Amino acid sequence: MSNSDRFSLSMRLFHWGMAALVLSMVAAGLLMVTSLQPWQLTLLNIHKAFGVVAILLVMARLINRLRHKLPALPHELPHWQKTVARASHWMLYFLLFAMPLSGYLMQYYAGRPIDIFGWFRLPAALQVDIHYYALFRELHGWMAVALISLIALHIGAALYHHFIRKDDVLKSML
Amino acid sequence: MRALYLALLLAPAVSFGADAPPKVSAQQFVNLQQGDSAFPGFRRAHAKGICISGEFQANGQLADYSQASLFKAGSTAFIGRLSIAGNNPTAPDLKAPVRSMALSFASSRTEQWRLAMNTPPVMAVADPHTFYQQIQAIQAGPAAIKQFFADHPESDEFRAWAAQYQPSGSFAAETYHSINAFYLINADGKQQAVRWAMQPTVAVAANASDEADALQQEIAARVAAGKVVFDWVFTLADAADDETNPTKAWPDSRQQITAGQLVVTGTTPQLEGDCHAINFDPLVLPSGIAATRDPILRARSAAYAESYRRRAKEQLQGALEGSNNE
Ligand code: HEM
Ligand code: HEM
Numbered sequence: 001m002s003n004s005d006r007f008s009l010s011m012r013l014f015h016w017g018m019a020a021l022v023l024s025m026v027a028a029g030l031l032m033v034t035s036l037q038p039w040q041l042t043l044l045n046i047h048k049a050f051g052v053v054a055i056l057l058v059m060a061r062l063i064n065r066l067r068h069k070l071p072a073l074p075h076e077l078p079h080w081q082k083t084v085a086r087a088s089h090w091m092l093y094f095l096l097f098a099m100p101l102s103g104y105l106m107q108y109y110a111g112r113p114i115d116i117f118g119w120f121r122l123p124a125a126l127q128v129d130i131h132y133y134a135l136f137r138e139l140h141g142w143m144a145v146a147l148i149s150l151i152a153l154h155i156g157a158a159l160y161h162h163f164i165r166k167d168d169v170l171k172s173m174l
Numbered sequence: 175m176r177a178l179y180l181a182l183l184l185a186p187a188v189s190f191g192a193d194a195p196p197k198v199s200a201q202q203f204v205n206l207q208q209g210d211s212a213f214p215g216f217r218r219a220h221a222k223g224i225c226i227s228g229e230f231q232a233n234g235q236l237a238d239y240s241q242a243s244l245f246k247a248g249s250t251a252f253i254g255r256l257s258i259a260g261n262n263p264t265a266p267d268l269k270a271p272v273r274s275m276a277l278s279f280a281s282s283r284t285e286q287w288r289l290a291m292n293t294p295p296v297m298a299v300a301d302p303h304t305f306y307q308q309i310q311a312i313q314a315g316p317a318a319i320k321q322f323f324a325d326h327p328e329s330d331e332f333r334a335w336a337a338q339y340q341p342s343g344s345f346a347a348e349t350y351h352s353i354n355a356f357y358l359i360n361a362d363g364k365q366q367a368v369r370w371a372m373q374p375t376v377a378v379a380a381n382a383s384d385e386a387d388a389l390q391q392e393i394a395a396r397v398a399a400g401k402v403v404f405d406w407v408f409t410l411a412d413a414a415d416d417e418t419n420p421t422k423a424w425p426d427s428r429q430q431i432t433a434g435q436l437v438v439t440g441t442t443p444q445l446e447g448d449c450h451a452i453n454f455d456p457l458v459l460p461s462g463i464a465a466t467r468d469p470i471l472r473a474r475s476a477a478y479a480e481s482y483r484r485r486a487k488e489q490l491q492g493a494l495e496g497s498n499n500e
Contacts, residue, residue, distance in 0.1 A: 033480070034199040036302040036473035041457055041465060044475065110482070112458050113284045121461075123283035130451035134486035 006172045008068045014061040015173055021054055022096065026148060048107065048114045052122065055100035062093060071172045074165075085157065088150060095147045102143060106136035195303040200476035203302065204484070206309055207477075208261050215493035216263045218481040220274055220290075223257030224390045225447025228401070230279070232434035236408060239366050240358035242462035243281050245433055253278045254438070255449040256345040256393060259292070267389035268381055273341070275350040275372055276454035277436075285460040288452070290474075291350035291372060294336070297420040298329035302473035328421045343381035345393045346402045346438075347374045354456070354471035355417035357464040358408075367411035367466060369424065372404040372436055394441045402438040407431070418468045445494060453482040 007015070028047045032040050073082050107114055107124060109132035114122040161169035208218040217223075234247030244250040254277040258270035272292050279287040299305050304326065311322035323329050342348055350372040357365045381388050396402055410429045411417050444450045455478040457465055465471055488494075 033476065034201060036198060036200055036203060036476055038467055038469050038472040040476050041472055110453060111278070111280060111286055112455075113286055121284040124286060126280045126283060127448065128451045128453075130486050131490055133451075133482075134490040137483055138487060138490075 005071045005168055007071060010064055011068055012173055014057070014064060018054070018057055018061065018096070021050065021057070022147075022151075025051060025054060025099075026144065026151075029144060045115060048103065049116045051100040051103050052114065052116060055097065055104075058093065058096040058100075074167045074169065088153060088157075092147075092150055092154065095143055095150065099140065099143055099147060102136045102140040106133055106140055109133040109136065195301075195307060198303050198306045200473075200480045203306055203473075203477050204480045206306060206313075207481070208484075209313075212484070213261065213263050214488040215485055215497070216261075217485060218261055220257040220259055220276075221261050221263040222265050222267070223255045223274075223276075223444050223449070224393065225442040225444050225449035226254040226256055226393075226397070226438050227440040227442070227448075228252060228254075228436065228438040230406065230434055230436050233432070234434075235431050236358070236433040239360050239364075239368075239408075239410075239431075240462040241361050242287070242358075242460045243285060244279055244287070244460075245462075250279055250281055252436075253280075253448045253452065255444065255452075255454065256389075258389070264386065266386040268341070268383070271336075273345060273348050273350075273389070275345075275348075276449070276452075278449075278452050278454060279460075281460060286458055287460045287463065288454045288456055288458040289352070290454040290456050291352055293339070293348050293350060294332060295349075295351045295353065295371070296331045296335065296423050297353055297470055298323070298332035299326060299470075300328055300419055300421050301469040302477075305470065305473075331421060331423055341380065342374075342378045343392065344376070344378035344396065345389050346396055347376050347378040349373050350404075352456075353420050354468045354474075355411065355420075355466045356459070356471075357417075357466060359462050359464055365464070367415070367417035368408045369411075370406060370408045370433075373407050375403045375405065390441075390443075397438055397441045404436040404438075406433045406436055408433055417466045420468055420470045445497065453478055455479065455482075 006012075025047060028043050028050075032043045032047060035043075073085060077085075104114065104122065109125055109129045111124050111126070111128040113124040116122065158170045158173075161167050162171075204218050212218065213221055229249045229251045230244060231249045232245050232247055234245070236245040237247070239245075254275060257274045257276065258265065258267055259272035259274065260270055272294065274293070275289075275291050277287075277289045277291075281287070297305070299308055308319075308322055308326075311318040323333060352370045355367050355369050358368050359365050378392075381392060383391070385391060393402070408431045409424055410431065411424055412428060415424045415428070416422065442448075455475055456471065457475040459465065485493075
């Protein structure tokens with residue numbers, strides 16, 4: 001496989017690093033909203049701090065992406081599949097940005113400052129606004145469902161390319 | 175860093191011990207609290223209350239123990255709420271077994287503190303899953319709760335308190351307890367476990383009113399006539415005290431420090447005031463105060479968030495429109 005068929009090293013690092021981070025964020029989110037166990041508070045604080053890391057990473061990642069040439073999708077791939085592939089990738093970027101943003105805004109309007117690993121705190125509203133809280137809380141929940149579905153589609157498509165079409169799409173990210 | 179994070183994610187698996195009682199989720203807990211017919215837009219617990227406002231006047235005596243800015247001599251404004259336990263926003267005030275005070279200090283955009291306190295000094299049980307069973311027993315009736323207490327000797331101190339407790343005629347004349355312990359952390363990083371109580375400065379004989387809103391009417395009239403004051407008293411734990419067990423009071427001999435006075439100067443019906451929008455989650459803490467490992471305390475954040483999510487969504491969908499303050 002020639003180098004132009006592969007994602008650049010920086011893009012591969014961003015991809016797998018963020019994959020691990022986002023899967024952990026989803027798992028943490030789903031666990032902490034149901035659990036009454038003593039670790040819930042710890043996990044909640046970790047979720048928020050790493051969520052802020054995620055939004056910084058996705059911005060750096062987008063800038064990095066614009067600076068690199070991407071490997072082309074296989075020529076013989078049906079047009080509709082190429083369209084779905086591109087659209088789903090942009091949707092993933094959108095959600096990776098919108099998830100942490102809605103998370104922060106939900107906490108902002110609920111008047112809950114965010115502690116970042118004990119180093120500093122992000123500000124919250126001095127006066128709680130329950131309508132905006134409700135809006136961003138529900139958005140965070142619905143977008144989480146959309147994100148989980150897209151990740152499933154994404155993994156499904158990667159496996160389809162690798163094992164059924166037997167092309168180089170998955171290898172281009174390894 | 176990610177390895178650490180993943181390791182932390184695995185930590186929960188370790189704490190799923192095999193021992194009873196069965197683990198209850200935040201959703202199950204709030205379902206039980208709200209009962210069969212929820213009141214849309216209202217809190218699932220302590221649904222009936224009245225907003226209060228005023229300021230905390232610190233005397234500076236606690237400033238050596240905690241770097242939280244409100245303990246420095248001076249005053250900090252608060253928004254608060256006086257409520258009764260229960261899920262019904264129209265319940266008769268004088269029938270409720272527990273009365274409560276919640277406070278919110280928004281000292282700055284990065285330093286906020288929420289407190290939610292009740293009249294009993296201790297809990298009957300020490301973890302949320304047993305607490306769930308206690309509420310089930312209360313809902314099942316007197317025989318069930320009698321049996322529950324018999325099966326749970328850790329409820330001894332709570333029952334002793336309940337047996338001698340005489341409700342006063344006013345929200346102004348009750349003592350409100352943190353029940354759960356917290357750590358105060360000072361500028362040197364030194365940590366001290368504490369509990370606190372808001373202690374009344376007036377005595378008011380039992381209320382003979384037969385109005386459903388007897389306590390709300392009484393406090394509104396009292397505050398309109400002049401300020402209502404509480405002493406904010408902290409009790410410092412000793413090495414012998416277990417700060418993670420909310421069923422055991424600490425001995426009377428423990429050092430106490432009065433941090434200042436809470437001065438209530440205004441009341442507003444809850445749907446017209448600022449307090450209804452606030453979730454008084456006691457785990458929203460400023461720098462200088464931290465949560466202990468008390469399992470009851472640690473269970474509160476997720477349950478309060480679930481109740482808040484439900485009522486906020488209902489309110490967004492218009493549940494409270496046209497409702498007067500009931
Ligand atoms: C990549 C970023 C993020 C992902 C994938 C993510 C994912 C999730 C998921 C799956 C849930 C559970 C959803 C539900 O029950 O409806 C959740 C809940 C939550 N998230 Fe995030 N999140 C992210 C970033 C953030 C950030 C940056 C914050 C705050 C600064 C945040 C704050 C919260 C809070 C407070 C909850 C629980 C709300 C409650 O208990 O009512 N999240 N998140
Ligand atoms: C596991 C234990 C507990 C659970 C699951 C629980 C649950 C709840 C819930 C769901 C709410 C409604 C929150 C909202 O919608 O804003 C609430 C309110 C409240 N709780 Fe608890 N609670 C627990 C323990 C305690 C303890 C130990 C205290 C007292 C020290 C307490 C005092 C209060 C007060 C005062 C309110 C009303 C706050 C207000 O005015 O908004 N709770 N509780």
